[in-house]
Amino acid sequence: MPTGALLASSPKVCGCRQCLRDRDERVNGFPAELSTFIVCSACGCKRCPHATDHRNVCTGSNEPGQPGSAYAAFKAPIVGEMGSRPGEG
Ligand SMILES: [Zn+2]
Ligand SMILES: [Zn+2]
Numbered sequence: 001m002p003t004g005a006l007l008a009s010s011p012k013v014c015g016c017r018q019c020l021r022d023r024d025e026r027v028n029g030f031p032a033e034l035s036t037f038i039v040c041s042a043c044g045c046k047r048c049p050h051a052t053d054h055r056n057v058c059t060g061s062n063e064p065g066q067p068g069s070a071y072a073a074f075k076a077p078i079v080g081e082m083g084s085r086p087g088e089g
Contacts, residue, residue, distance in 0.1 A: 015041060017070060018053040047071040 013019070017038050025032035040048035042058040049056035049068030056068040064071055 014054050016051060016054040018055075 013023075015036070015038065017033050020031070020033045020036070020038070027035040037046070038051050039046045040051035040058055041054075042048075042050055043060040045051065045060070045062035047062045047064055047066060047069050048059055049066050049072075050058035052068060052070040059066060066072055
């Protein structure tokens with residue numbers, strides 16, 4: 001059992017996506033950025049650029065396509081392997 005000194009120093013740690021990555025935070029062995037529902041600490045919007053990186057300005061908006069946000073480019077989530085391919089050529 002590892003002795004963690006995580007809760008000692010700082011009373012409040014940043015929970016933005018970038019900080020979770022930087023600290024390599026994990027929940028049950030999985031990266032916290034994937035296991036945690038990350039929202040902006042200021043406005044509570046998941047698509048706010050501030051939720052992705054606290055260095056981004058908080059827009060107070062949950063609109064998709066905001067620059068700086070991990071949700072800037074809308075992409076369908078990767079769900080395993082898509083075994084089908086359209087026949088090309
Ligand atoms: Zn942060
Ligand atoms: Zn925000």
